[in-house]
Amino acid sequence: MTSPETLRVLNRVFGYDSFREGQHEIVDHVTAGGDALVLMPTGGGKSLCYQIPALIREGVGVVISPLIALMQDQVDALRALGVRAGFLNSTQDPDERRLVEAEFLSGELDLLYLAPERLRAESALRLLDRGKVSLFAIDEAHCVAQWGHDFRPDYLALSELHERWPEVPRIALTATATKATHAEIASRLNLEDARHFVASFDRPNIQYRIVGKNEPRKQLLELLRTEHAGDAGIVYCLSRRSVEDTAEFLVRNGIDAVPYHAGLDAPTRAKHQSRFLREDGLVVVATIAFGMGIDKPDVRFVAHLDLPKSVEGYYQETGRAGRDGLPSTAWLAYGLQDVVQQRKMIDGSEGDAAHRRRLSAHLDAMLALCETVECRRVQLLAYFGQSGTPCGNCDTCLSPPESWDGTVPAQKLLSTIVRLRRERGQKFGAGQIIDILLGKRTSKVGQHDHDSLSVFGVGTELGDGEWRGVVRQLLAQGMIAVEGDYGTLVATEAGDEVLYRQRKVMLRREPERAAKPAKSRRAAVSAELPEDAAPVFERLRAWRAATAKEQGVPAYVIFHDATLRQIATESPSSLTALGTVNGVGDNKLAKYGEQILEAVNTLPSTPPS
């Protein structure tokens, strides 16, 4: 079905020429009154899937979203497009609320955002009864799924929407890709009969890179300086302490960075989050408490200084980069200590054996992604049950690692572990075992008389870093395990097979210094623009910053980077030409058109004639 109406709205209101994958079908289906369950990655463009039907259908589209702190920004962004939007949540005073309710009842709204807990109040339900609802959009729909969401009870109550308003279409949306979550959303929200739309979970503009951890903060600084100068990004660390230390380190080195973790007081957290959303080019160093629902489109990089606990977590966190579709980096530094620490955390975790097995399986999948010699993206998509071909935009595609037969080194390592236990009744951590293999006469070696072991010095063919890589990979492959508080190593059954039954071990070559991807990317956002467009872009950015500040809205609410880039490149000389730029709809054209033409056309780059 072709629907000129939806295309017209896409073009006139949002300023876009074409739909992205999946959007058109969903928009048509919901506009026609159908129920939908939509799985689409972050940045895939879920919002349009309910916003356009809400604009076309008679009545007000009601959007249920748990992200109360972001409602104001979402509504501001819609108003900037000329869409009549409002919200109702606990942050408002009664007067503000009454005003929005009156607008809703008199049909002066296209979209109404509601916090889920509102719908449990009979008064809110009666309000909806008295107005005309065009559709219900249930955003962040994975909140109904079992684990770990505070909003869960409120979301479960949403299953009743259908009974109360059977004729109103419902569209549930999530970026959580796993099959289990998908099934649970469908059943909890009574959406089994809805049409299910599952988009590709690939994020082609994100470049995935996983590097060996060396001096992680220095490695991070190098990444920021060489590839992301002046860019906005998120750096994830596991502990509050390392969040603080890393933020300080970056600031000391001239990077505009702020910390964010649950130990900071609420006003400080709110201030840092709001600066991140509103300013250009701020770096937030955070625990994973930060980021849910952050829909800042121009996050240019997400860096992990510690290993995420699962592939889902990794995918979600890295997914916050590059919603606007421009090139972005997902960078992770990972080392032996990460594996040791996470195994220890799992062993010490509360809950039964089944729970620990689940955590362990999550970690194993994450480790497999780190150690793969294949395309990261193919592996990532395979985890979500989707297929792909080598992408050319991840570190393993750009500089393919070698895989080598590591059976002999693995046997030497395992043999050292086994001998220490058998001959001496001892267990040690990786450091001591590697020192023995390398034949290092340290004081600890002397103290324990380890230089008299037959394996002392049998491993000089590899360096210290390479041995750490071997240990890490054997841990990842489950041939050795860590035990106890000191991270001592033991051989597993699989390890015994290597040692006694010649099971082959394939390892990934560990460069002593991580090689840079062959094709190094642009530096900051403004690079890679044609030479004479770069100053125009910077000028437009400055205009945007001033305008956003004046209006008290995030810069991206005025225009996205992608739109400014296109304007700078095409350098339009008339309003008509400007109107064809992606992201310039009727409303923004009328409001900012003249200012932009002026900024574009009064540049020093135009030589005097």
Ligand code: ADP
């Ligand atoms: P999601 O909610 O799926 O993470 P959004 O709805 O926030 O994604 O959209 C991500 C970004 O892509 C937004 O900045 C949005 O304006 C932009 N976008 C969405 N659809 C299109 C389209 N058809 N053409 C161009 N840009 C789009």
Ligand code: ZN
């Ligand atoms: Zn790849």
